[in-house]
Amino acid sequence: MLRAEGLNVAYGDFQVLWDASIRVGEGEIVCLLGPNGAGKSTLMNTLSGLLKPRTGRVEFRGKRIDRLPAHRIVAEGMSHVLERRRLFPYLTVRENLVLGAHHPGARRHREESLVHIEAIFPFLRERRQQLAHTLSGGEQQMVAIARGLMARPRLLMIDEPFLGLAPRVVEEIVAVIRRIHADGVTIIFIEQNVELALRLADRGYVLESGRTILEGSSPELLQSAEVKRIFLGGRAG
Ligand SMILES: Nc1ncnc2c1ncn2[C@@H]1O[C@H](COP(=O)(O)OP(=O)(O)O)[C@@H](O)[C@H]1O
Ligand SMILES: [Mg+2]
Numbered sequence: 001m002l003r004a005e006g007l008n009v010a011y012g013d014f015q016v017l018w019d020a021s022i023r024v025g026e027g028e029i030v031c032l033l034g035p036n037g038a039g040k041s042t043l044m045n046t047l048s049g050l051l052k053p054r055t056g057r058v059e060f061r062g063k064r065i066d067r068l069p070a071h072r073i074v075a076e077g078m079s080h081v082l083e084r085r086r087l088f089p090y091l092t093v094r095e096n097l098v099l100g101a102h103h104p105g106a107r108r109h110r111e112e113s114l115v116h117i118e119a120i121f122p123f124l125r126e127r128r129q130q131l132a133h134t135l136s137g138g139e140q141q142m143v144a145i146a147r148g149l150m151a152r153p154r155l156l157m158i159d160e161p162f163l164g165l166a167p168r169v170v171e172e173i174v175a176v177i178r179r180i181h182a183d184g185v186t187i188i189f190i191e192q193n194v195e196l197a198l199r200l201a202d203r204g205y206v207l208e209s210g211r212t213i214l215e216g217s218s219p220e221l222l223q224s225a226e227v228k229r230i231f232l233g234g235r236a237g
Contacts, residue, residue, distance in 0.1 A: 001026040001186055002047065002078075002155060007056035009039075009046050016042045017053070018210045024155070029177070029187040031197040033221075034207035035230065040190045041083050043207065044157055047188075048080035049073040060155070075103040079153035083160055083190075085144040089133030093124060093143055096132050100150030109152060117146045120179055138169035145176065149185075156180060158189040162196065174200055194231045198222050206230065 002024040009017035016039045024030045032040045045051045047058055049070035058066040065073050074080075079100075087096050097117065101110045118125050121142050127135065132143060141161055148156055161177070162170045177200060181187050191197035198204060198218035206214035206227060214226055221227050 001028075002058070002060050002188075004043075004047060004058045005056055007043070007046055007058070008054045009042055009051055010054055015054075016210050017046065019056075020207070020210065020212045022047075022205050022212060022215075024186060024188055026154075026186055027181075027184075028203060029181055029189075029201045031201035031204045032188065032190045032207060033192070033194060033197055033204050033227075033231075035192065038207040039210040040207055041159055042210075043212075044080065044159055044188070044190060048078060048157060050080070071103065074151050074153075075105060077152075077154035079148040079151040079156050081144050081148040081156070081158040081161070084163070085140050087132040087140055087143055087147075090131055092129050092131055093135070094128040096143055097124075097147050097150050100147035101152075103151065106151045110150070113150050113152060117149055120149075120176060121146055136169075138165050138172065141165065141169075141173060142176065145173075145180075149180065153185060155186045155188065158187070160190050160192075162191060162193070170196065194221070194227060 005021045007017050007020040008015065020043055032043060034040050042051065046053055049065065049068055053066055057064060060076055060078055065076060097114065098110065101107050101113060123139065124146065132140060135143065145158060161173050177187060198221055201218050203217050204221050205212050208230060214224065
């Protein structure tokens with residue numbers, strides 16, 4: 001479904017991604033792992049077209065997309081829930097959701113999408129008119145994911161959905177992601193907690209200093225000495 005190869009990405013003179021590559025099959029849940037500053041968000045932003053790679057290519061559903069503007073990539077079926085949610089704090093829940101249905105294909109199905117989304121997130125029903133900034137962190141994360149779904153994606157990418165949330169809320173978001181996946185949406189998410197990430201994901205990629213250094217199934221990565229070295233400060237071997 002998604003294939004990115006040889007991505008080199010820089011902010012001005014500061015190169016962040018070095019030959020990064022990733023492949024995701026239809027129906028998978030894939031996580032991007034790596035310490036702070038490894039380049040996970042930069043990679044996701046490049047996949048969704050917010051950043052343009054210096055070299056390399058991104059293909060989505062058989063089509064090259066790395067030269068397309070981000071809004072065109074959304075219309076192709078890829079939706080990106082940004083790091084730190086980025087809701088409009090002084091708009092209502094409903095207004096935030098509707099902004100996710102921007103491209104014509106999504107706008108046409110807006111009411112249907114809202115019904116579907118309120119089935120996944122029942123609390124949204126009573127909160128339609130509430131200003132986004134008055135919601136709890138977990139609720140805001142759910143609105144951000146729901147807004148991503150309003151674009152009717154085939155691939156949903158979520159940057160750190162669990163950041164700063166209490167364990168009980170983390171479990172609610174895990175359940176929501178599983179539900180979305182069960183509805184037929186492929187998922188890529190970023191998470192720094194290895195145990196949590198690999199419990200949800202089928203497969204993962206590990207980034208270190210801007211390179212995709214490791215890739216494997218969740219059981220393989222949980223066993224990996226390299227993963228222990230990077231994340232637990234343990235000794236390899
Ligand atoms: N807009 C930006 N301008 C310059 N440097 C940036 C920008 N965004 C991120 N970086 C740098 O790129 C590196 C990777 O950042 P990021 O992709 O956010 O990592 P991660 O998501 O893995 O924590 C970091 O060194 C960060 O400081
Ligand atoms: Mg990040």
